[in-house]
Amino acid sequence: MRADPRGVLTGTHFIDGDHACCEGALAAGARFAAGYPITPSTEVVERFAARVPTVGGSFIQMEDELAASITLQGAVWGGAKAFTVTSGPGFSLMMEHIGYAAMTETPCVFVDVQRGGPSTGLPTLPAQADMMQARWGSHGDYEIIALCPNSPQECFDLTIKAFNFAEEFRVPVMFMMDEVVGHMTEKVVIPSADQIEVVPRRHSRKSVDTYEPYATNGDGVPEMAHAGEGYKFHVTGLTHDERGYPNMTPQTQDKLIRRLQSKIHDASDRITLLEEEGLDNADVIVVSYGITSRVAQRAIELARQQGRRVGKLRLITCWPFPEKRIRQLASRTKAFVVPELNLGQMVQEVERFAGGKAKTFAVPHAGGSVHRPEDILRVIVEASR
């Protein structure tokens, strides 16, 4: 279905990534946000608070991130598309509710504008060190989707994608920005509403008598009902059966948890978004994401000027990890070079799926600034030996 034109600010804008993310959410149909102020993410909800009353929705500033991350889920079950926005310390507080959203299959988006950590860390400076937390931060086994934009334009485009994936798979989607992308101002083109594809809620068409909240067929994604429609359904974070009733047996646990995993894992080809360039005959492939991919671009150019065969693989979808693609590439390249603003998170995944067929080189950085292209270049040179 096409976007609701009321939320779409069609035109060419000069805005930062945080504001573009907000416009993406509005274009995707988000009409509810709950937030708590935290640098460097607050501009997203500041703009939302100003914009949403004019398009038919609401924003509430909650007392903390624990509240914000569950208030938005109440809004989803009330019928809204909803999200929250935060940064490291707030993201830590939201972990339990990422698990709740995964368990109850509440479609929603968590935006994390990453800053240096741990703890209060570097409130105004970038990092990409929440990548493993985004995947594994809540307790238990579950799958999420995580997208990583590298420009304000992508903050707009991919926020829409994030909402669409959330609705299609009934899963919490992590939108993993970073401080630089959030505060970088660039041209953002917002198309007209009729050019924006929006995935509607997978709303049940079943009768009240035959509806089972967690019954699935085919793709493993159940149909949803909203409160107030007469279904009288039950939702719980306890292990539950198709009726949504608590059922704490190993059998029910196995069935449910495997479905929560497989509905994402089995669809990973569709969820995986990559930007690839120069991979054929590449001796070295630079794997990067977010702001680091833009620094890596310069390093790749410098390496090519030296006559090296270097390819670019940019992860737009970070989770589920594009394991299949890494396996394929590992059998035909010498080495992967993985720069990221942490001391080695996604590089471990690259190494795992390279499976020893290609060498893997990290280019770690503790955060607070971006890499220098020369730092990445040095490792490319080392890797291509």
Next chain:
Amino acid sequence: MSLIDIANPVEPFLRTDRMPHIWCPGCGIGTTVNCFSRALIDSKVDLQSLALVSGIGCTGRVAGYVKLDSFHTTHGRAIPFATGLKLANPKLNVVVYSGDGDLSAIGGNHLIHAARRNIDLKVICVNNLIYAMTGGQTAPTTPGRAITSTSPYGTFEPAFNLPHLVEAAGAVYVARWTTFHVRQLARSISEAFQKKGFSFIEVISPCPTLYQRRNRLGDGLDTMKYYKEKSRVKHGAPTSEVGLTMTGEIIVGKFVDRDRPDYQSLLHGQMVESLGEKYVDPSETVCGCS
């Protein structure tokens, strides 16, 4: 007519396919659910637009037994979940049904802020003075020198006086009953359905398994006798004076019944004043997602 043909009037409100429930013999939570159901009958609330939200704990399990749109959320977060539900669909009548530990300890911050905002929620707080589901640990409501599994030598922390707390934070309706006062409790719940704004009903309830037994206060029936003998109805009592002790008087009644604009009226007023015709009332659009 044989006995078996007599239907329990509260049965239509229950998920009978989930019985038997998990509550212990002598526990008061089932009694409160009965009172709640009777209030639904008496107040003729539209059941389709009624949603119930619980947190975690023994009382948190209420959501799983009522035949309503019902949400068993995370520990302490029933109120913020309910807030989102209500704001996304203001036509819903939203009840929060949870325990003292859930609402006033881990969820205490949300309790006071929802009261401050005057979100239109009906909060039923079953106060058994203890963490029961996890085995009888001290709660912020545990009175006197009660023995609990985490205060084996007696509690010494002062307890919360919940009616006083929520009145100070801004609740428009505050009442307290015990599980002995079934008619009064049902009436209070019905009254709360007539109020717009943050309503809070505390129900003092026994936990014979963990609180009464450990403190040699007898069984469920002994607790009923205690409630009967030591409760004093005092409508309009200053909430500063209704704190609980282990074996002393229990002041019950309707303490607060006042009017104050609720969150959504304030929101609407502010937006109309600031934005005029540019304001699009969300209750007319809700989501645009189906």
